[in-house]
Amino acid sequence: MMNNCxxxxxxxxxxxxxxxxxELIAINRLSRKVSIxxxxxxxxxxxxxxxxxxxxEGAFKLTSSLEDGREQIIGLLYPSDFVxxxxxxxxxxxxxxxADSKVCVFSRADFDQFVREHPDLEHKLLQRTLTELDRVRRxxxxxxxxxxxxxxxxxxxxMSERLADSSCSVVGGQLxxxxxxxxxxxxxxxxxxxxxxxxxxxxxxxxxxxxxxxxHRNVQILDADRLQxxxxxxxxxxx
Amino acid sequence: MMNNCxxxxxxxxxxxxxxxxxELIAINRLSRKVSIxxxxxxxxxxxxxxxxxxxxEGAFKLTSSLEDGREQIIGLLYPSDFVxxxxxxxxxxxxxxxADSKVCVFSRADFDQFVREHPDLEHKLLQRTLTELDRVRRxxxxxxxxxxxxxxxxxxxxMSERLADSSCSVVGGQLxxxxxxxxxxxxxxxxxxxxxxxxxxxxxxxxxxxxxxxxHRNVQILDADRLQxxxxxxxxxxx
DNA sequence: CGACTTGTTGAGCATCGTCAAAGTCAGTGG
DNA sequence: CCACTGACTTTGACGATGCTCAACAAGTCG
Numbered sequence: 001m002m003n004n005c006x007x008x009x010x011x012x013x014x015x016x017x018x019x020x021x022x023e024l025i026a027i028n029r030l031s032r033k034v035s036i037x038x039x040x041x042x043x044x045x046x047x048x049x050x051x052x053x054x055x056x057e058g059a060f061k062l063t064s065s066l067e068d069g070r071e072q073i074i075g076l077l078y079p080s081d082f083v084x085x086x087x088x089x090x091x092x093x094x095x096x097x098x099a100d101s102k103v104c105v106f107s108r109a110d111f112d113q114f115v116r117e118h119p120d121l122e123h124k125l126l127q128r129t130l131t132e133l134d135r136v137r138r139x140x141x142x143x144x145x146x147x148x149x150x151x152x153x154x155x156x157x158x159m160s161e162r163l164a165d166s167s168c169s170v171v172g173g174q175l176x177x178x179x180x181x182x183x184x185x186x187x188x189x190x191x192x193x194x195x196x197x198x199x200x201x202x203x204x205x206x207x208x209x210x211x212x213x214x215x216h217r218n219v220q221i222l223d224a225d226r227l228q229x230x231x232x233x234x235x236x237x238x239x
Numbered sequence: 240m241m242n243n244c245x246x247x248x249x250x251x252x253x254x255x256x257x258x259x260x261x262e263l264i265a266i267n268r269l270s271r272k273v274s275i276x277x278x279x280x281x282x283x284x285x286x287x288x289x290x291x292x293x294x295x296e297g298a299f300k301l302t303s304s305l306e307d308g309r310e311q312i313i314g315l316l317y318p319s320d321f322v323x324x325x326x327x328x329x330x331x332x333x334x335x336x337x338a339d340s341k342v343c344v345f346s347r348a349d350f351d352q353f354v355r356e357h358p359d360l361e362h363k364l365l366q367r368t369l370t371e372l373d374r375v376r377r378x379x380x381x382x383x384x385x386x387x388x389x390x391x392x393x394x395x396x397x398m399s400e401r402l403a404d405s406s407c408s409v410v411g412g413q414l415x416x417x418x419x420x421x422x423x424x425x426x427x428x429x430x431x432x433x434x435x436x437x438x439x440x441x442x443x444x445x446x447x448x449x450x451x452x453x454x455h456r457n458v459q460i461l462d463a464d465r466l467q468x469x470x471x472x473x474x475x476x477x478x
Numbered sequence: 479c480g481a482c483t484t485g486t487t488g489a490g491c492a493t494c495g496t497c498a499a500a501g502t503c504a505g506t507g508g
Numbered sequence: 509c510c511a512c513t514g515a516c517t518t519t520g521a522c523g524a525t526g527c528t529c530a531a532c533a534a535g536t537c538g
Contacts, residue, residue: 064380067472072383074376085373087366092373119358126365127326133368134324134331136375137313141303143382144311144431148494184517192383194495199518216502216517233306387526423485436526438486455485455535 004028008104013080014054015128018120030110036097043084043095052084052111058101059181063189064093073189075136082128086112098181143192151191152201153231156211160221177220184216205230243267247343252319253293254367257359269349275336282323282334291323291350297340298420302428303332312428314375321367325351337420382431390430391440392470395450399460416459423455444469 005011005024019027033056036042042053045064055077062075074093077083085091086108106114115122142151163178180187188195205211210227212220221227244250244263258266272295275281281292284303294316301314313332316322324330325347345353354361381390399414419426427434444450449466451459460466 062376064376066380066384070384072380074379085369087369088373093376116358116362119355119361122358122361122365123355126361126368129365129368129372130324130326133372133375134327136372136379137301137303137332139379140313140375140382141305141311143379145305145309183515195517196496196519197494200494203518433527434485435487435528439526442486 005031008056010054010056010080014104015082015121015124016054018124019118023118023121027106027114030106030114032105034103034105036101036103038097038099038101041094041096042103043091043093045091045094047091049085049089049091049108051105052082052086052108053103053105055079055081055083056102056104059098060095060101061098061186061189062093062095071189072192073186075132076190082125084108086115086125098186148191148193148197149201149204150231150233151193152187152198152205153210153227155187155191156205156219156221157224157227157231159219176224177214177218179217180219247295249293249295249319253343254321254360254363255293257363258357262357262360266345266353269345269353271344273342273344275340275342277336277338277340280333280335281342282330282332284330284333286330288324288328288330288347290344291321291325291347292342292344294318294320294322295341295343298337299334299340300337300425300428301332301334310428311431312425314371315429321364323347325354325364337425387430387432387436388440388443388469389472390432391426391437391444392449392466394426394430395444395458395460396463396466396470398458414460415463416453416457418456419458 005016005028008014008016011017011024016024016027034053036058038058042060043051057079060077060081060083061073062077063071064074065071076098077095083095083103115125142154146154159180160176160178182190184195184198188198191198202211202213205227206213208226210221210223210230212222214220244255244267247253247255250256250263255263255266273292275297277297281299282290296318299316299320299322300312301316302310303313304310315337316334322334322342354364381393385393398419399417402417403414421429423434423437427437430437441450441452444466445452447465449460449462449469451461453459
């Protein structure tokens with residue numbers, strides 16, 4: 001199925017924004033729009049890298065697993081994000097849809113060649129990769145050195161910031177009330193904890209009036225400063 | 240001090256290998272060779288990104304810390320590796336020399352501009368960044384989900400592979416006997432453990448004849464298969 | 479030979495994971 | 509409208525893993 005970049009909802013945010021109209025027509029010919037159902041995998045850990053894509057709609061998780069089923073979420077992808085491993089022959093992790101999603105798929109060979117011919121596109125890709133590397137490295141500190149309460153507090157702050165970008169009712173770049181786009185199990189897989197530990201930390205934060213939990217999915221930040229203190233070094237300890 | 244790329248020991252491995260002689264002369268004008276003593280920092284977490292560099296000699300660690308002193312090693316840099324944050328205004332982590340080192344430094348502004356004018360160089364930089372992203376993501380699984388013995392076993396295998404690249408006496412891409420380039424504290428900071436736990440896991444592996452420890456710095460792998468099993472899922476449990 | 483740095487070992491304890499049970503909620507069909 | 513179902517979450521009891529603190533061993537350098 002042929003794609004139409006002109007009408008694409010992510011044309012201004014995805015790496016394609018580096019291209020002019022002529023180039024868009026050219027890359028258009030290389031792309032296919034594909035729908036993925038929630039829970040379905042787009043790429044499997046260990047497979048050859050045959051495709052890359054842009055996320056158009058929905059959300060994906062990047063995961064890596066151990067043989068006995070332990071799973072770590074290694075990254076999250078939202079509309080306009082880039083998926084896959086260009087310029088390499090192996091996918092190092094699994095990509096799974098968290099919701100019904102649409103992606104704009106390219107064969108990796110086609111894409112690699114097209115990128116090499118369009119330096120502005122390659123530059124966008126480099127910028128994204130550098131930013132992602134910074135983000136991933138920050139989470140290494142969280143996974144390697146933070147306690148459970150520090151992890152949960154950090155996570156809530158990061159979510160409130162990330163969701164603020166795509167919203168309006170913000171206070172200082174943070175949302176005070178927001179809906180988590182994940183269940184507890186996925187939060188646990190992001191933070192390297194168990195579902196029970198995540199749950200206990202959330203109720204702990206609630207008991208201390210740092211947050212409120214209107215229901216399982218929604219979070220309201222009551223004391224952002226305190227939450228920040230807890231995220232950084234666990235000061236302002238809980239009872 | 241002016242540099243001379245022609246004589247540079249890493250000219251074939253660093254990103255500069257993308258450049259032809261004319262271009263080398265041009266980038267040469269932008270660079271300074273700087274010596275760094277062991278323990279000295281080249282870049283501080285949180286500082287503005289004013290410089291980038293190539294490692295010419297020695298080794299560096301990338302770290303991120305919490306206020307109370309907990310530290311996580313987020314990456315390691317060896318000769319020919321690239322240091323710093325191009326196309327961004329903030330350094331997200333500290334870079335410290337592990338040994339007396341030499342780097343080839345550029346002002347970030349100069350470097351950014353030069354890269355944009357030389358797509359082959361930008362391509363090399365992208366490839367490096369993508370490879371580093373894969374490596375960092377693999378370590379997220381280790382930090383988030385692996386037990387202490389799995390972490391130590393994974394680490395020993397990775398070191399034996401990495402050191403095999405720069406050596407000769409290899410068996411199937413792995414070194415059987417090698418010298419760790421770090422002390423126990425740094426191993427702990429890489430693995431997100433304490434020094435005591437690392438020490439205990441090493442003696443445990445020794446008692447089970449999986450490895451031998453001629454002295455504190457040297458490691459000999461006696462049973463690579465068993466070590467691999469332990470690294471992956473802790474099967475072949477120890478006593 | 480001390481003083482110092484680095485690594486090892488041990489005892490006790492806190493944190494977080496495991497296992498099990500009960501509670502909440504949305505959806506379905508009578 | 510309500511009872512039933514199944515998925516998800518919370519809570520509790522318990523235990524293991526890994527951390528803290530402390531002592532000791534082994535080098536290393538003056």
